[in-house]
Amino acid sequence: MINHDIVIVGGGPAGMAAAVAAYDNGVTDVVILDRDDDLGGILRQCIHNGFGLHKLGQELTGPEYAAVYKAKVEERGITVYKNTMVLDVSQDKVVTATNRDGIMQIQAKAVVLAMGCRERSRGALNTPGTRPAGVFSAGTAQKLINCEGYMVGKKVVILGSGDIGLIMARRMSLEGAKVEAVCEIMPYSGGLTRNIVQCLEDFYIPLYLSTTVAEIHGKKRLEGVTIAQVDENRNVIEETKRYIECDTLLLSVGLIPENELTAQAGIDMDRITSGAIVDENCQTLAEGVFACGNVLHVHDLVDYVSDEAERAGKGAAEYVTKGTNNSEYVNVSAAGGVRYVLPQHIHTQPKEAVSLFMRVGKPYGKVRFTAKCGDTVLASAIRLKAAPGEMEKLVIKTDKFSHITGDITVTLEEM
Amino acid sequence: MEKFDILIAGAGVTGGMIARELSRFQLSVCLLEKENDVACGATKANSGIVHGGYDPVPGTLKAKLNTAGVELLFEAAEMLNVPHKRNGSMVCAFAEDENRIIDHLYERGLENGIEGLSVITGDRARELEPELSDKVTKALLVTNSGIVCPYELTIAAVGNAMDNGVELKRNFAISDIAKIGEGFVVSAADGRKVQGKYLINCAGSFADDLAAMVGDKFYQIIPRAGEYMLLDKAEGVRVSRTIFQTPGKEGKGILVTPTNHGNLLTGPTATEVEHGESTETTGAQLAYVQRMGAKSVPGVNFRQVITSFTGVRASVAGGDFIIQMSDKVNGFVHVAGIDSPGLTCCVSIAKYVVDILKNAGVVLTEKENWNGTREDMHAFSKMSVEEKNEVIRNNPSYGKIICRCETVTEGEIIAALHKNPVALDLDGVKRRTRSGMGRCQGGFCSSYVMKLIAQHAGMDMTDVTKNGTGSYVLTEKI
Numbered sequence: 001m002i003n004h005d006i007v008i009v010g011g012g013p014a015g016m017a018a019a020v021a022a023y024d025n026g027v028t029d030v031v032i033l034d035r036d037d038d039l040g041g042i043l044r045q046c047i048h049n050g051f052g053l054h055k056l057g058q059e060l061t062g063p064e065y066a067a068v069y070k071a072k073v074e075e076r077g078i079t080v081y082k083n084t085m086v087l088d089v090s091q092d093k094v095v096t097a098t099n100r101d102g103i104m105q106i107q108a109k110a111v112v113l114a115m116g117c118r119e120r121s122r123g124a125l126n127t128p129g130t131r132p133a134g135v136f137s138a139g140t141a142q143k144l145i146n147c148e149g150y151m152v153g154k155k156v157v158i159l160g161s162g163d164i165g166l167i168m169a170r171r172m173s174l175e176g177a178k179v180e181a182v183c184e185i186m187p188y189s190g191g192l193t194r195n196i197v198q199c200l201e202d203f204y205i206p207l208y209l210s211t212t213v214a215e216i217h218g219k220k221r222l223e224g225v226t227i228a229q230v231d232e233n234r235n236v237i238e239e240t241k242r243y244i245e246c247d248t249l250l251l252s253v254g255l256i257p258e259n260e261l262t263a264q265a266g267i268d269m270d271r272i273t274s275g276a277i278v279d280e281n282c283q284t285l286a287e288g289v290f291a292c293g294n295v296l297h298v299h300d301l302v303d304y305v306s307d308e309a310e311r312a313g314k315g316a317a318e319y320v321t322k323g324t325n326n327s328e329y330v331n332v333s334a335a336g337g338v339r340y341v342l343p344q345h346i347h348t349q350p351k352e353a354v355s356l357f358m359r360v361g362k363p364y365g366k367v368r369f370t371a372k373c374g375d376t377v378l379a380s381a382i383r384l385k386a387a388p389g390e391m392e393k394l395v396i397k398t399d400k401f402s403h404i405t406g407d408i409t410v411t412l413e414e415m
Numbered sequence: 416m417e418k419f420d421i422l423i424a425g426a427g428v429t430g431g432m433i434a435r436e437l438s439r440f441q442l443s444v445c446l447l448e449k450e451n452d453v454a455c456g457a458t459k460a461n462s463g464i465v466h467g468g469y470d471p472v473p474g475t476l477k478a479k480l481n482t483a484g485v486e487l488l489f490e491a492a493e494m495l496n497v498p499h500k501r502n503g504s505m506v507c508a509f510a511e512d513e514n515r516i517i518d519h520l521y522e523r524g525l526e527n528g529i530e531g532l533s534v535i536t537g538d539r540a541r542e543l544e545p546e547l548s549d550k551v552t553k554a555l556l557v558t559n560s561g562i563v564c565p566y567e568l569t570i571a572a573v574g575n576a577m578d579n580g581v582e583l584k585r586n587f588a589i590s591d592i593a594k595i596g597e598g599f600v601v602s603a604a605d606g607r608k609v610q611g612k613y614l615i616n617c618a619g620s621f622a623d624d625l626a627a628m629v630g631d632k633f634y635q636i637i638p639r640a641g642e643y644m645l646l647d648k649a650e651g652v653r654v655s656r657t658i659f660q661t662p663g664k665e666g667k668g669i670l671v672t673p674t675n676h677g678n679l680l681t682g683p684t685a686t687e688v689e690h691g692e693s694t695e696t697t698g699a700q701l702a703y704v705q706r707m708g709a710k711s712v713p714g715v716n717f718r719q720v721i722t723s724f725t726g727v728r729a730s731v732a733g734g735d736f737i738i739q740m741s742d743k744v745n746g747f748v749h750v751a752g753i754d755s756p757g758l759t760c761c762v763s764i765a766k767y768v769v770d771i772l773k774n775a776g777v778v779l780t781e782k783e784n785w786n787g788t789r790e791d792m793h794a795f796s797k798m799s800v801e802e803k804n805e806v807i808r809n810n811p812s813y814g815k816i817i818c819r820c821e822t823v824t825e826g827e828i829i830a831a832l833h834k835n836p837v838a839l840d841l842d843g844v845k846r847r848t849r850s851g852m853g854r855c856q857g858g859f860c861s862s863y864v865m866k867l868i869a870q871h872a873g874m875d876m877t878d879v880t881k882n883g884t885g886s887y888v889l890t891e892k893i
Contacts, residue, residue: 128697133886151890220886
């Protein structure tokens with residue numbers, strides 16, 4: 001058993017930002033464990049631009065954004081165990097990991113979980129049909145193309161208009177493939193508006209809403225898919241079925257936080273976010289264990305991942321140096337059109353302004369988000385539109401702290 | 416042309432186990448498989464159940480081989496270090512007429528010589544399996560039955576047979592069989608030919624095609640598809656036994672069972688299909704699986720499905736196994752109609768076939784150095800931390816995890832690429848190591864696995880396939 005003050009599980013954008021923040025808040029004995037051969041996580045395969053506009057004030061590619069944080073990690077001399085897979089995290093903060101040197105156990109004072117997320121697979125969709133080669137989750141195809149340098153197909157259908165699906169529609173087109181269609185089962189896209197414009201419209205790729213892949217055809221390699229419109233209950237409308245010949249189907253049908261370690265540790269999770277229940281410092285219900293980034297909830301922009309991870313890193317450092325905030329917790333819950341809100345609970349006496357993050361359940365026009373405690377408005381903000389694909393934020397400023405006397409509810413009203 | 420004493424057509428669990436049984440003797444044996452790997456037909460897509468033996472009609476070959484087969488199967492699984500468990504089972508009735516079927520099955524089981532059967536009340540059944548439906552009225556409790564991983568059993572049986580001298584030819588799709596003076600010349604679609612004195616037809620859903628090639632097609636394979644849903648390990652704890660519903664004429668109904676790897680499996684349906692390769696799933700049948708699975712165990716969370724698949728049973732009219740020396744063509748052995756409980760019977764079938772050969776005059780001289788055991792391909796995952804560290808010290812590739820859902824190391828994958836029968840494609844690695852078998856279904860690990868296959872099988876990345884010719888994954892180097 002070896003000892004470190006703070007162990008960070010995962011060296012993607014969340015893990016790196018958390019490590020830097022922990023260090024900068026006074027804990028220098030921080031280590032990052034990452035399963036890959038370099039820091040950066042999924043950013044390494046995101047070679048498109050659009051990263052860093054909010055956080056760094058410049059538009060970077062994924063690897064460039066990762067490089068900014070990697071440099072910060074290196075400047076601080078933070079130890080990174082690469083090619084190291086964490087097998088277990090316990091509530092008493094023993095982290096077990098394996099690499100080519102063997103299996104190691106680290107006793108930490110605080111742990112930050114930053115494992116990111118994975119893609120929903122074809123199996124989870126239960127799409128009927130055959131099981132040929134040529135069906136990829138969009139991120140797997142992205143890795144094969146951008147990191148390994150191999151093309152995965154020539155005629156492509158994409159199911160799901162989340163951001164990875166949209167980005168991959170453009171990427172496949174740029175490499176010479178013909179993207180026949182992007183199908184979205186919902187009546188609206190789950191991706192960012194800028195991606196719909198830049199990745200589909202600019203390349204004349206049709207987006208079919210309320211449409212799904214109903215069947216997969218082909219024995220050895222994919223030969224085609226049957227697409228069909230769906231009714232309001234998402235059931236296939238038989239008479240709208242139509243066949244599209246293609247050799248590749250990319251699935252961008254949702255991201256799932258990789259919480260196997262969290263669940264294994266017995267840490268309580270939120271059924272809606274599929275991530276841990278946390279407070280304003282990203283501390284889970286296991287004292288001294290923090291979570292941030294896509295393992296906590298799926299983010300739309302990496303910039304917000306970095307912000308959240310900085311809170312987690314700072315929270316972990318303060319936990320190590322000062323111990324816990326002993327004030328009471330109040331619950332924060334979503335109501336009405338707000339699907340979820342994070343953190344799920346906050347201290348009655350937070351140390352600084354508290355940001356609440358939420359997502360809506362369906363697209364809206366002009367809305368007002370309000371966080372209330374009883375009848376008292378703690379924070380409120382107006383948005384010209386709100387979409388499930390975009391995260392929203394409310395800030396409870398310090399002058400409102402005296403009003404945090406009971407549970408908080410976040411709602412929206414259409415205007 | 417290569418000459419063998421015995422040719423076996425088809426490397427499913429039946430052909431594989433016959434190959435292993437024959438490898439005990441001083442005979443040259445060649446196993447011919449049309450796919451890029453063994454266990455690619457019905458063997459890879461069935462319930463994986465070792466059936467107790469109460470179901471087959473007394474006096475049939477199925478009844479005889481099932482009764483004899485259970486212990487033989489567990490013994491072989493033990494020697495071959497294949498995941499297996501005697502978890503027992505329950506056949507559940509939900510209504511009065513089904514209660515009578517339970518009594519009938521119990522009596523049939525006694526007649527078949529099965530031990531450890533008892534009829535229990537619905538309440539007792541729920542005591543044993545708390546998640547069982549409160550609508551269960553009566554159940555047959557079976558204690559001798561169990562579960563086994565069917566494809567790992569076959570891979571291990573073929574590997575063990577190969578270690579004992581049997582040859583495996585893959586991608587050998589038989590296109591012609593010529594009867595010659597003493598035996599057969601068997602041709603493949605790609606022009607390869609082999610000669611053998613005896614030819615054992617274990618071609619599953621293609622068995623009638625092979626029988627026709629020698630002019631002795633007295634049965635027709637009726638391919639019947641069974642669709643399944645496999646659920647995440649989070650659901651694997653719903654039941655500890657295999658839960659059946661009362662059987663109908665179509666089959667044993669929809670079961671709910673834990674698997675050897677801790678997942679939950681539910682299925683199969685039973686629909687006649689065009690041919691043995693009609694392995695597509697359908698929306699309607701998957702919905703039926705879900706509905707009927709929930710009938711037995713209402714708490715199953717079907718949002719946790721990680722994959723669904725279809726297997727095709729190679730049934731024949733009459734319903735019994737057809738295992739016999741051809742009346743018309745001496746030296747041609749039919750092993751056909753091997754549907755449920757075929758997996759349970761694979762070893763007893765193999766021994767039965769050896770007897771047929773013996774009666775036909777094949778001299779069976781045992782090899783002195785036959786070794787019926789195979790090393791445990793999952794040994795690493797079962798070790799203590801100290802033992803693992805010792806292994807990693809000698810071979811650091813065991814420290815590198817490739818598949819995180821199933822915790823499979825690079826070392827285990829490399830072993831699967833070098834151990835008989837070697838994996839040559841992604842599905843081959845998956846069935847040997849479980850890499851890609853978990854909840855992300857290969858999303859993260861497949862590119863690493865492809866690199867390992869390319870490196871160890873000496874092929875280009877673009878030549879790596881999912882499951883053989885035509886199932887290419889990559890189109891070109893950018």
